[in-house]
Amino acid sequence: MREEKEKAHVHAEEKWEQWKKERTYVRALKGVYGEVYKQLLEQPRVYKSGNWKWKGGPRFYHRAVINPESVEITQMIEGHIDVIAPGSAGQKHGHMNSAVFVILEGKGYDIHDGVRYDWEEGDVCIVDNASVHQHFNSDPEKPVKVIVFKAKPLFLFAHMIFQKVVEYPSKDPVPGFPNFYPEG
Numbered sequence: 001m002r003e004e005k006e007k008a009h010v011h012a013e014e015k016w017e018q019w020k021k022e023r024t025y026v027r028a029l030k031g032v033y034g035e036v037y038k039q040l041l042e043q044p045r046v047y048k049s050g051n052w053k054w055k056g057g058p059r060f061y062h063r064a065v066i067n068p069e070s071v072e073i074t075q076m077i078e079g080h081i082d083v084i085a086p087g088s089a090g091q092k093h094g095h096m097n098s099a100v101f102v103i104l105e106g107k108g109y110d111i112h113d114g115v116r117y118d119w120e121e122g123d124v125c126i127v128d129n130a131s132v133h134q135h136f137n138s139d140p141e142k143p144v145k146v147i148v149f150k151a152k153p154l155f156l157f158a159h160m161i162f163q164k165v166v167e168y169p170s171k172d173p174v175p176g177f178p179n180f181y182p183e184g
Helices: 002-015 033-041 152-157
Strands: 060-066 078-084 092-095 099-105 107-112 115-120 124-127 132-137 144-150 163-167
Touching (some): 078 132
Antiparallel strands (some): 092 132, 099 124, 099 144
């Protein structure tokens, strides 16, 4: 059984570049208290999301902005921006940590463990811990843009690392949007 799981994990790694590279999940917290405190006070409080590149495509794009690898100010919260092409969906997946996402633009729905939840611009959607879920854009003409916050680094630090993609987004462009790419 373990061998089957390892083979499945290797197959997943071949599909997603992000699973191939070394990442920082939690930074070391070391040093003299006064110096560590001073370093944190000196960190920026505003981060321009345009400084990070969009990854993914052609139906689902992701921009990781706040995580222990990219900024020094936080270790316990991760924040990223996702864009779903018109009439498309993100990956079907699950993870141990919960997630809160704010719908910045568009309308759509989520399916969490088989239950549908409709949302639109201005709404906030919560994904429960260990829920298999997927995000869908129900508008055939406009993209969906969301910002997602989760305590993923904290969960990983506690060895609650199980995360699995059940179904990857299609690599085929959305009909009518052959060159879709997020703005901004």
